[in-house]
Amino acid sequence: MFIINCPYCGERDQTEFSCGGEAHIERPKQPTELSDDQWAEYLFMRKNIKGIQFERWNHIHGCRKWFNVVRDTSNDKIHAVYKMGERPPIK
């Protein structure tokens, strides 16, 4: 349980948000060209990092907008929040 700083609404409790999982997974540009292995990689395989993870969140009980969060999954500390389409502020 933690506080998330929504880029549109400000600080709110995590329960107002819904987690959309790992961020920056690019949708295949040529879906018809993909092999089964590449589909599996895109659809199912995840980094599932213990440490700094980039992920998508939606302020589902607020402005309902999507944005990105950089969070340390080993202690739930949030290092950065940035809007969709923006570059991650940290590596």
Added chain:
Amino acid sequence: MKNKYSIFSLIKNAFSGHENWQRAWRDPEPKKEYDAIIIGGGGHGLATAYYLAKKHKMTNIALVEKGWIGGGNTGRNTTIIRSNYLWDASAGLYDHALKIWEGLSQELNYNVMFSQRGVMNLAHNLQDVRDLKRRTHANRLNGIDAVWLNTEEVKKFCPIINTSPSIRYPVLGGTLQRRAGTARHDAVAWGYARGADEMGVDIIQNCEVKGIKRNGDTVEGIETTKGFIKTKKIGVVAAGHSSVIANMAGIRLPLESKPLQALVSEPVKPIIDTVVMSNAVHAYVSQSDKGELVIGAGTDSYVSYTQKGSHNIVEETLRAILELYPIFSRMKMLRQWGGIVDICPDASPIISKTQVKGLYINCGWGTGGFKATPGSGDLFAHTIANDEPHKLNAAFNLNRFVSGDLVDEHGAAAVAH
């Protein structure tokens, strides 16, 4: 050779103040090389080591554990055992485990306190009723005991349930598996450890894996906090940390690790003599032999390795528990904790070879791994020893995410996943 535990050894040791019990397992330093190494000293890992030694005569093996054995999810679950899964592959897997449970205390000469007190799954809406009835039929076709109970029969089986039609999610019936029940989770780890140790397996605690050495597409050994250990076969049974270990070997898994919570109440006199689960309102409860109510809550919705879990999840579960069991309204909760569960997209486990030769993985048990402990160990040992899956775990291969042949138990099992 280990002394046999019996009523006589208990009496004999009582006379010497229980100070002369033989050590249950050794505390060896790692050798330079083993025929196989198991990473992870939970129930599944210890069972794997036990069956590798017992059934496949591989005794020059080691099990490495970063903390102490049984300190992860083995000691954090709600100890429920059942096999009433919908799909044939799952039914085969979990009933294989249940059959081993039925003779496990005798086999290990260790009382795992397996208690077939029955598991009842409640239905709270029309779709629940349809799904659970369908599952009952599927179970019986697979030779698994299952019966459908109407509301009166539910009330008769567990009188403290509030079956009033006026509650928010009224009880419309339920299924019952009488062979299902609970076991003492720590004893399972200790029993398998003692048995494996007796056959020569080195159980190495406080030994964290830091890297996996590969030569091309073959494994060569593991880097640990106690140095490099050479081996040709590595079995990864690291539950919530499976992705972390897999990453060391350079492969990715279809897993997400999330905190799953449980809690126990203060101990009270016997009040509930079975296990009752309710998926729709997410509440399940049983009573431990100490008298505590054992309550399972849900997972957080985001990846985390914190072993804590959020307060709102506990609140939701207790809300549901209170509506179903008004008699518990003044109970005090004693302890709450979280474990990190590794969840597959289809909510079924992976017991499989990988694309790296000599690297085997047993993971993805999600929120329901404890019940499968003996079966999982047995089948994973078979897979490692023969470099081929057993027919019961063939469907649970890693390649199913490429082929699309998923074992989708997500909604099908009608329980908390």
